[in-house]
Amino acid sequence: MSHTFHKGGVHPPENKITASCHIIEVELPREVVVTFSQHIGAMAVCCRSKGEHVKRGDLIAKASGFVSANVHTPISGTVTRLDKWKTAFGYAADTVTIVADDEDHAGDMASIAGRETLRTAKEVASLSDKDIVEIIDNAGIVGLGGAAFPTKVKLSPPSGMNADMLLINGVECEPYLTNDHALMLAAPQKILDGIKLLMKAAGTDRAVIGIERNKDDAIKLFEKLTTGDPSISVAALDVKYPQGSEKQLIKAVTGREVPSGALPIAAGVIVHNVATAYAVYEAVYLGKPLIERIITVTGPSVKRPGNYNVPIGMNIADLVDIAGGVPADTGKIILGGPMMGRAVVSLDAPTIKGVSGILMLPYDKSHRDAVQPCIRCAACVDACPMGLEPYRLATLSRHKMWDEAEDDKIINCIECGCCSYSCPSSRPILDYIRLGKTTVGSIIRDRQSKK
Amino acid sequence: MSPVIIAIIVLGTTGIAGAVILYAVAKKFYVNEDPRIALIEELLPGANCGGCGRSGCHDFACACAAASSLDNLVCPGAGTEVMTKIGDIVGLAPSTAKAKIAVLHCNGSCANRPVTSTYDGAKSCAILGNLYIGASDCAYGCLGQGDCVASCRWNAIHMDPLTGLPVIDSELCTGCGACTAVCPRHIIELRDKGPKGRRVWVACANKERGALALKECKAACIGCSKCRKICPHDAITVENNLSYIDSSKCKLCRKCEAVCPTGSIIDSGFPLTLKEMEALAATRHQQK
Numbered sequence: 001m002s003h004t005f006h007k008g009g010v011h012p013p014e015n016k017i018t019a020s021c022h023i024i025e026v027e028l029p030r031e032v033v034v035t036f037s038q039h040i041g042a043m044a045v046c047c048r049s050k051g052e053h054v055k056r057g058d059l060i061a062k063a064s065g066f067v068s069a070n071v072h073t074p075i076s077g078t079v080t081r082l083d084k085w086k087t088a089f090g091y092a093a094d095t096v097t098i099v100a101d102d103e104d105h106a107g108d109m110a111s112i113a114g115r116e117t118l119r120t121a122k123e124v125a126s127l128s129d130k131d132i133v134e135i136i137d138n139a140g141i142v143g144l145g146g147a148a149f150p151t152k153v154k155l156s157p158p159s160g161m162n163a164d165m166l167l168i169n170g171v172e173c174e175p176y177l178t179n180d181h182a183l184m185l186a187a188p189q190k191i192l193d194g195i196k197l198l199m200k201a202a203g204t205d206r207a208v209i210g211i212e213r214n215k216d217d218a219i220k221l222f223e224k225l226t227t228g229d230p231s232i233s234v235a236a237l238d239v240k241y242p243q244g245s246e247k248q249l250i251k252a253v254t255g256r257e258v259p260s261g262a263l264p265i266a267a268g269v270i271v272h273n274v275a276t277a278y279a280v281y282e283a284v285y286l287g288k289p290l291i292e293r294i295i296t297v298t299g300p301s302v303k304r305p306g307n308y309n310v311p312i313g314m315n316i317a318d319l320v321d322i323a324g325g326v327p328a329d330t331g332k333i334i335l336g337g338p339m340m341g342r343a344v345v346s347l348d349a350p351t352i353k354g355v356s357g358i359l360m361l362p363y364d365k366s367h368r369d370a371v372q373p374c375i376r377c378a379a380c381v382d383a384c385p386m387g388l389e390p391y392r393l394a395t396l397s398r399h400k401m402w403d404e405a406e407d408d409k410i411i412n413c414i415e416c417g418c419c420s421y422s423c424p425s426s427r428p429i430l431d432y433i434r435l436g437k438t439t440v441g442s443i444i445r446d447r448q449s450k451k
Numbered sequence: 452m453s454p455v456i457i458a459i460i461v462l463g464t465t466g467i468a469g470a471v472i473l474y475a476v477a478k479k480f481y482v483n484e485d486p487r488i489a490l491i492e493e494l495l496p497g498a499n500c501g502g503c504g505r506s507g508c509h510d511f512a513c514a515c516a517a518a519s520s521l522d523n524l525v526c527p528g529a530g531t532e533v534m535t536k537i538g539d540i541v542g543l544a545p546s547t548a549k550a551k552i553a554v555l556h557c558n559g560s561c562a563n564r565p566v567t568s569t570y571d572g573a574k575s576c577a578i579l580g581n582l583y584i585g586a587s588d589c590a591y592g593c594l595g596q597g598d599c600v601a602s603c604r605w606n607a608i609h610m611d612p613l614t615g616l617p618v619i620d621s622e623l624c625t626g627c628g629a630c631t632a633v634c635p636r637h638i639i640e641l642r643d644k645g646p647k648g649r650r651v652w653v654a655c656a657n658k659e660r661g662a663l664a665l666k667e668c669k670a671a672c673i674g675c676s677k678c679r680k681i682c683p684h685d686a687i688t689v690e691n692n693l694s695y696i697d698s699s700k701c702k703l704c705r706k707c708e709a710v711c712p713t714g715s716i717i718d719s720g721f722p723l724t725l726k727e728m729e730a731l732a733a734t735r736h737q738q739k
Contacts, residue, residue, distance in 0.1 A: 090567075090584025344570045345583055368571045428573035435578045 004238040005251040008338045008385035010418045011240055012339065014214060018298050025185050028075050028108050030100050032313035033085050033350035034060050035362035037205060039148040041067030044140075048096060052079045056108050060096050063137070069150045070140035071351075074291035074311030076104040088316060088335055095350065098313075118252070118287030124197070132201040132284060139283035139320035140353075141290045144275035145180075145244060146336060148354035154270055155201045157263075163270045166199050166207040167253060170222075170274040171237065171244035173212060174337025177357045179294040180274050184211070184218040187278060188225055190285075194277035195232060197284050202270050207232045209274070210253050212239045241339060242416035246271045248385050260412055278329055288327040290353060295319065299302045299360035301327035310351055315348040320358060331363030339417045355381050372425035380419035380429055386412050390419035394429040397436025402443055405436045411444070413437050485516045487540050489555060490575050495526055498604045502527040502627025521546050526726040528605065528625040550644040551626030553599075553608075553619050557638050558654035558715060559592040560614035570596075580635040589667040591656040593617070599630035599639060621648055621719065633671040648720035651696060651703055654680075655715040658691040665713065672715040678707035 037043040044061035048054060054073050061071040075440050079098035100108070119127075123316075137152040157163065170189075172180040172418035184191065195207050209226075211234060219236050226232045235253045242248055247258045249271060256267040264271055275294065282288040291312055298305040303324025310319055316335075320326055326333070326347070334341040335355050380390035388409060396405040410433060419429040491512040499507040503526050505514060515524055521543045525534060531545065538545035564587040570579055576594040577671070579585055583592045595615045600608045607623035610616070610628060619630075621644070631639045638656045653672055657664040661673030674692030686700035687707060696716070708716045725729065 086584075089582070092586065138665055342582060343568075428578075431573035431575070431578045435575065435581065438581060 003236060003252060004240045004243060005248040005385060007251075007387050008383050008418060009240045009242065010249070010383050010421055012175050012421065013196070014177050014239070015175045015300075016181070016214070017023055017058040017300070017302075018296055018305045018307055019215075021178065021182060023182050023294060024306050026308050026309050026310050026314065026319065028100070028105065028112075028311060029314045029318060030075075030105060031077075031097065031315075032073065032075055033095045033097050033315065034071055034073055034313040035085070035087070035095045035158070035350055035352055036071055037063045037093055038071060038312070038352040038354060039069040039142040039150055041065065041069070041150060041153075044068055044095070044096070046082065046096060048079050048082075050079055050082055053077070054079065054098060056111065057287075057291060059289075060098075063140070063150075067150055067153050069142050069152075070138060070289070072140055072289040072291050073098050074313055075100045075102070076108050078104075083205075086346060086349060088346060088349040090345045091340065115286070119285055124284055127200075129201050129203060131278075132197050135284050136201065136280055139279070139289040140354050141276060141279045141283060143273055143295060144279060144353070144356070145273035146340065146354055146356050148352075151272065151276055152188065154265075154272065155198070157265045157270075158378055161265045163202050163204050163265055164206065164268045165254065165270075166195065166202050167206045167249060167264075167269050167271045168195055168198075168207060168274055168277055169244055169246075169249055169271055170209050170211040170215070170218065172215070173239070173241045173244040174339055174341075174357075176298050176359050177296045177337045178298075179296045179307050179356055181215050181218060182296075183278055183294055184215070184274055185221065188218075188221050190281045192222075192232065192273050193285065194227060194279070194281035197280050198270075198272055198277055198355045199231070204270070204410050205231055208235050209233070210235045210237055210243075210249050210254050212237050212243060214239050226386055242385055242414065242418065245414050245416060246386070247414065250367060260409060292354075293353060295351065296357040296359075297323040298357060299327065299330070299362075300365075301329055301362055303327070312353055313350050314353075315347075316344075316351055316358065317349065317350050320347055320360075323358075327360060327362070329362040329364075330360045331364075332361045332366030334359040334361065339421065340415065368428070369426040371427055374425055374427060377424060379422040379424060383418040383422035385416060385418060386414055388413060390429045390433060391427075393436060394419075394427070394432035396409060397411060397432045397439070402436070402440050406440045406444070410436045410440050465514045472513060485513075487516045490540055491515050493659040494529065494536055496528040496625075498528055498627075500528060500604045500625070500627040502625060502629065515541055518543065525576050527548075527551060527627045530625075551628075552621055552624050552639040552644040552648075552650070553626065553628070553630050553639050554642050554650065554652050554719075555593065555617060555619065555639055556652070556656045557591075557593040557616065558638075558670040558717060559587060559589055559668045560616055560670070562614075564589060564592065564668040573597075577633075577635045587667065589657055589664075589671070591623075591638070591658060592668065593638060594636060598633045598635070600643045604629065628672050638648055645698070645703065645720065649703050649718070650698065650720060651701060651705055651708060651716060651718045652698070653694045653696055653715055654717045656693065658693050660692055664692065670713055670715050673713060675712060677710045677712065678716060681706045 042065040045064045046061045056076045060073050063070050080099045081097035085095040133152050133155050141151040142148040162285050167423045199207050222234045237252050247263050250269050258264050258267045279290050294307050296307050333344050376418040384390050393410050413433050417430050479554035488509050497510040503511045505511040510608050525546045526546050534545040566586050568647050574596050576596040576598040579594050593616050597610050598618050605623050607620045608617045611618045657671045664671035664673050670693050674689050676689045679687040679689050684700050684702050686697045688695050
């Protein structure tokens with residue numbers, strides 16, 4: 001039996017340059033810019049004022065609604081500015097700037113070196129599922145696979161729906177990225193503790209960790225650690241993109257299919273990333289909110305590519321400098337991986353929770369080929385893991401035929417980019433589908449709100 | 452009987468029977484349509500642009516025929532002459548609404564706005580705007596991918612390759628408003644065409660504070676209020692660091708244009724001054 005999903009998918013060159021790199025701790029910066037909208041959902045509301053002194057891990061902005069997440073500061077310091085700051089994509093976002101003086105910095109360094117645990121294993125065992133969800137909520141934990149969906153929302157399914165299985169996503173199918181891989185090798189036991197907490201919170205007694213076969217060391221490590229524990233198992237999966245997508249991972253591991261328009265919980269599964277499990281461990285055992293994450297800084301000509309543990313809010317340009325600066329031949333810098341990431345216009349922007357990688361591509365690899373006419377080869381249809389007809393959806397949204405696009409389930413597109421990747425005429429298929437998806441999505445929301 | 456004759460008889464009878472049925476049905480279900488609708492529709496441009504607020508030219512013609520007053524019924528594509536003719540057909544006075552034209556609230560040409568990136572995705576402003584800020588640092592100005600050009604049914608808009616901005620042809624623009632609806636930055640406005648086609652407007656949409664706006668674009672409105680202070684007709688308001696000229700109050704004196712420090716107020720339709728003509732002649736001479 002082959003272990004992967006069957007419909008569509010592609011296999012781009014893996015280019016995992018940083019696969020054997022250990023996690024490098026980044027020194028705490030003296031200044032961070034914390035943005036309020038680091039997750040999917042409503043923007044968090046700032047609860048600090050100018051001139052206020054904050055400690056590392058203090059709450060900066062409070063979640064404003066069910067689908068929202070708290071935001072904390074990764075350094076101690078004084079709030080010096082409350083204003084707009086341009087993100088890496090150029091648009092302005094509300095931010096807080098925190099500046100640390102020598103004393104703050106020394107204090108933070110000492111607290112990191114000390115690293116006391118908040119709860120002992122016994123205390124953790126006595127926590128109820130509700131307690132764990134509350135801790136996760138307070139810690140501002142979001143899905144660290146890239147989408148940054150608030151974790152507590154996934155753990156609070158609609159009534160009547162129950163998960164019988166927790167799926168842990170260690171697939172990391174994006175080329176170049178190795179942050180999850182590095183974390184799995186560095187802290188497997190902590191991840192397993194996090195998984196147990198997530199299982200308790202979700203009310204399931206079974207968890208499966210899905211890992212692709214190109215991470216053989218991680219598979220062996222987890223298999224060794226989970227022998228004798230029947231509740232947690234490891235699924236070694238064949239390498240295929242986009243296996244890290246929720247629906248494809250569920251199909252690959254369980255064979256179940258998530259119905260169109262439904263959440264994974266409808267198939268009885270909740271999916272969390274390995275890094276999210278690690279963040280849950282840190283929040284529950286150490287009382288540490290989500291203020292750091294691992295970011296892969298990579299690219300063919302980067303001087304010191306690696307997996308960096310970065311305080312969230314640190315300037316991207318500073319992080320790139322640590323990795324050896326922007327190579328002279330760079331033509332494009334992408335936040336995330338090459339398949340789903342987005343190119344940036346400026347590096348003078350803060351890092352946020354959803355950034356999994358910074359990829360610097362040389363000039364000759366950073367341009368699209370000239371667009372040719374569609375030759376009706378249906379390569380995009382074969383490649384689409386959601387069973388859609390990308391060429392048709394792209395044409396429909398180019399002609400603004402939203403009703404037809406809705407009928408053809410444009411909303412089901414997961415924006416993996418397999419269609420554009422496989423197109424021999426290098427047509428911008430996904431660009432148009434994404435436009436159609438957002439437009440149709442807002443049409444549907446308008447319709448529902450009128451009802 | 453030869454098969455040819457059989458075929459003729461069979462097909463002929465079927466044809467005649469069909470014709471009789473069709474005739475009877477057509478008589479029975481005949482819809483009595485106002486004959487004026489066809490007359491009005493003939494006068495209309497037939498572009499189905501939707502600028503009148505109706506679903507198309509036929510719908511507009513029906514509305515005209517059924518209306519008791521033409522005040523709210525104006526075909527922007529047809530012009531006053533045609534509207535007068537329609538008024539004659541239905542026996543009503545045509546609307547006195549002023550002719551409108553699309554103007555662009557951006558002058559961020561390549562020379563004025565420093566280019567910070569290149570975009571090679573799908574040619575669409577809507578797609579680009581969803582992805583990132585665009586090729587300059589201005590989050591308010593023209594994205595330059597020509598969604599307005601594609602939306603125009605009158606061929607009235609084209610992209611100027613030198614400036615990278617759309618140019619609206621005042622002869623061809625009917626003021627239907629298709630471009631204003633499609634622009635993701637909402638920087639195309641329908642304004643009064645003005646007497647003899649003369650009009651003055653602020654060619655900027657940047658709401659940043661002065662210094663920042665100027666950094667993003669040399670031709671940005673910095674909200675300095677000089678224009679508001681000098682305007683003798685109270686036609687100018689400054690809100691969110693951005694000036695706006697109310698075309699209903701503007702008397703086209705162009706004093707604001709003269710004082711604007713960044714040149715973000717521009718005009719159209721005025722005859723050239725002697726100085727401008729000399730400058731134009733000089734550049735033409737240079738080009739030769």
